[in-house]
Amino acid sequence: MSTSRRQFLRTTSLAAAAAVPYFSGQSHSLAAETAAKNDRVAIGLIGAGGMGNGNLRSAAKWIDVMAIADVDRGRADSSNQSLAGGKAQVYEDYRAILDRKDIDVLHVATPDHWHTKPLIEAMLAGKDVYCEKPLTLTIDEGKLIRKVQKETGRVIQVGTQQRSQFQLFVKAIAMVADGRLGKIKKITAAIGGAPSSGPLPAVKVPEGLDWDRWLGPAPAVDYRASKNKSNCHGTFRWWYEYSGGKLTDWGAHHVDIAVWALEQAGQAGEHGGPLRIGGTATHPVAFKDGMPVERDCFNTATGFLLNVAYPGDVELVIRHDTDNGVTIEGDKGKIFVNRGRLTGAPVEALEDNPLPEDAIAKVYKNLPMVGDGRGAHWATFLHCVKTRQEPISDVHSHMRALNVCHLAGISARLGRELSWDAKAEQITGDSQANAMLARAYRKGYEIQMG
Numbered sequence: 001m002s003t004s005r006r007q008f009l010r011t012t013s014l015a016a017a018a019a020v021p022y023f024s025g026q027s028h029s030l031a032a033e034t035a036a037k038n039d040r041v042a043i044g045l046i047g048a049g050g051m052g053n054g055n056l057r058s059a060a061k062w063i064d065v066m067a068i069a070d071v072d073r074g075r076a077d078s079s080n081q082s083l084a085g086g087k088a089q090v091y092e093d094y095r096a097i098l099d100r101k102d103i104d105v106l107h108v109a110t111p112d113h114w115h116t117k118p119l120i121e122a123m124l125a126g127k128d129v130y131c132e133k134p135l136t137l138t139i140d141e142g143k144l145i146r147k148v149q150k151e152t153g154r155v156i157q158v159g160t161q162q163r164s165q166f167q168l169f170v171k172a173i174a175m176v177a178d179g180r181l182g183k184i185k186k187i188t189a190a191i192g193g194a195p196s197s198g199p200l201p202a203v204k205v206p207e208g209l210d211w212d213r214w215l216g217p218a219p220a221v222d223y224r225a226s227k228n229k230s231n232c233h234g235t236f237r238w239w240y241e242y243s244g245g246k247l248t249d250w251g252a253h254h255v256d257i258a259v260w261a262l263e264q265a266g267q268a269g270e271h272g273g274p275l276r277i278g279g280t281a282t283h284p285v286a287f288k289d290g291m292p293v294e295r296d297c298f299n300t301a302t303g304f305l306l307n308v309a310y311p312g313d314v315e316l317v318i319r320h321d322t323d324n325g326v327t328i329e330g331d332k333g334k335i336f337v338n339r340g341r342l343t344g345a346p347v348e349a350l351e352d353n354p355l356p357e358d359a360i361a362k363v364y365k366n367l368p369m370v371g372d373g374r375g376a377h378w379a380t381f382l383h384c385v386k387t388r389q390e391p392i393s394d395v396h397s398h399m400r401a402l403n404v405c406h407l408a409g410i411s412a413r414l415g416r417e418l419s420w421d422a423k424a425e426q427i428t429g430d431s432q433a434n435a436m437l438a439r440a441y442r443k444g445y446e447i448q449m450g
C-alpha cells in the first residue's frame with residue numbers, strides 16, 4: 001500500500017460512521033456494519049441518476065451509502081440496490097436526509113437547477129457536500145453559496161474532477177505555474193456543441209416520478225418527451241430553464257482549467273474576473289429578451305465562438321468546433337490538454353528539463369494524491385472532511401470560472417457584448433443583462449435559510 005493511501009485511510013475515519021439509535025427498518029444492519037468498519041464514511045445521496053451512481057461507485061471503497069433521495073422512486077430503488085445492496089433508507093424529499101444526525105456528508109447530483117437549494121440547506125444543516133458541477137444556474141446563486149460556505153465553514157468539493165487528473169490537467173497547470181509557457185496570451189476552451197430536438201409533445205408523466213418536485217424552483221410546465229429526448233432525466237441540460245447548456249455543462253470543466261491557469265500565472269486580473277465578453281452563438285429556437293420564444297424543444301446554444309477579455313490583453317476563447325480540450329498559449333510556447341493527452345513543445349522539453357519534484361503537489365494545494373481522476377477527487381474530498389482543509393475544487397475558485405460561463409450564456413442569449421465589473425460582480429451599462437444574474441424561485445421551492 002502506498003504511503004499516501006495509508007495516510008488517507010488513517011485520516012478518513014469519521015465520526016459520521018457511528019451508529020445512531022433511530023435507524024429504521026433495514027438500515028439497522030448497515031448502521032451496525034458501518035460502526036464496525038469505523039474508517040468508513042456514512043453518505044447520503046441526493047439525486048440518484050447517472051452521475052450520482054457513478055460517483056459513489058468510484059468512492060465505494062471508502063463510503064457506505066446510508067440514505068438516498070430521488071424524486072423518481074424507481075431511480076432511488078435501483079440505486080439503493082446497486083450502491084447499498086438495498087440497505088439504505090430511501091426518501092422522496094431530500095430534507096429528510098438533512099435531518100439525519102448520523103449522516104454528516106452528502107453527495108448532491110441532481111440536475112443543475114436543483115443544486116443551489118439543497119447545497120445551501122445542507123451547509124446550514126451542518127453537512128459537508130460533494131456537489132456536482134455546475135454549482136448554480138446564476139451568478140447571484142454563487143454569491144449566496146460562497147457567503148454561506150464562509151459563514152458555516154463546511155467542506156464543499158465541486159465535481160470538477162479534471163482538477164484531480166494529475167498527469168494531464170494538474171501537470172498542465174503546474175507547467176504554467178512554473179513559467180514554462182511564459183506570459184499567457186490566449187487560452188482556448190473547446191467544449192463541443194449541443195444537440196437540438198425539434199418539438200417534443202406533452203405526454204403523461206412516467207410512473208413513480210414526482211414531476212412537480214423534479215421541476216422544483218423552475219417554472220411549472222408540462223412533462224415533454226419523445227424517444228430518448230425529454231425535458232427531464234439526462235437531457236435537462238439542453239434547456240435554459242434547468243441548465244446553462246454546453247456553456248456550463250462542459251464550460252464548468254474546461255473554463256475552470258483556463259481560469260485556474262490564469263490565476264496560477266498571476267494574470268486573472270486584480271478582482272479575478274474578465275472585463276468583457278461577446279461573440280456569436282447559434283440557438284435551435286429564436287430568442288426574445290434573452291428567453292426562448294418556443295418552449296417545447298431544446299433551447300440552449302448548439303454552437304458558439306465567444307471571446308472573453310481579461311486585463312492585460314489576455315484572451316479566453318470558448319468555442320464548440322475544435323478538438324475538445326484546453327489550449328494554453330504563452331510567449332514561450334503552447335500546450336494542449338484534454339482527458340486523454342497533454343501535448344506541445346513545452347511538454348516534450350520536460351524530458352531534458354523536468355518540473356521540480358513538488359510542482360504538481362504545490363498546485364494541488366499539497367493535498368493527498370490518491371489514484372487519479374474521479375476516485376482521487378473523492379479521496380481528497382474525504383480527506384478534507386476529516387482535516388477541514390479547503391478541497392481542490394472549492395466553491396470560490398469554481399464560481400470565478402462559472403461566472404465566466406454564465407456571462408457567456410447571457411451574452412449568447414442576448415446576442416451582444418457585455419462589460420463585467422469583477423469587483424462588484426455586476427454587468428455594467430446593461431440593466432436587461434444584469435437582471436439575468438438572478439432567477440425567480442417558484443413558490444414553495446424557495447431556499448430555506450433558517
Ligand SMILES: NC(=O)c1ccc[n+]([C@@H]2O[C@H](COP(=O)([O-])OP(=O)(O)OC[C@H]3O[C@@H](n4cnc5c(N)ncnc54)[C@H](O)[C@@H]3O)[C@@H](O)[C@H]2O)c1
Binds near residue numbers: 110132236
Ligand atoms: N462531473 C462530471 O463530469 C459530470 C458528468 C455528468 C453529469 N454531471 C452533473 O451531475 C448532475 C446530474 O447529472 P445526470 O446526468 O446524473 O442527471 P440525471 O438526470 O441522470 O440524474 C439526476 C437525478 O436527480 C433526480 N432529482 C431531480 N430533482 C431532485 C430532487 N429535488 N431531489 C432528489 N433527486 C432529484 C432525478 O430524478 C434524477 O434521478 C448534473 O448537474 C450534471 O451536470 C457531472
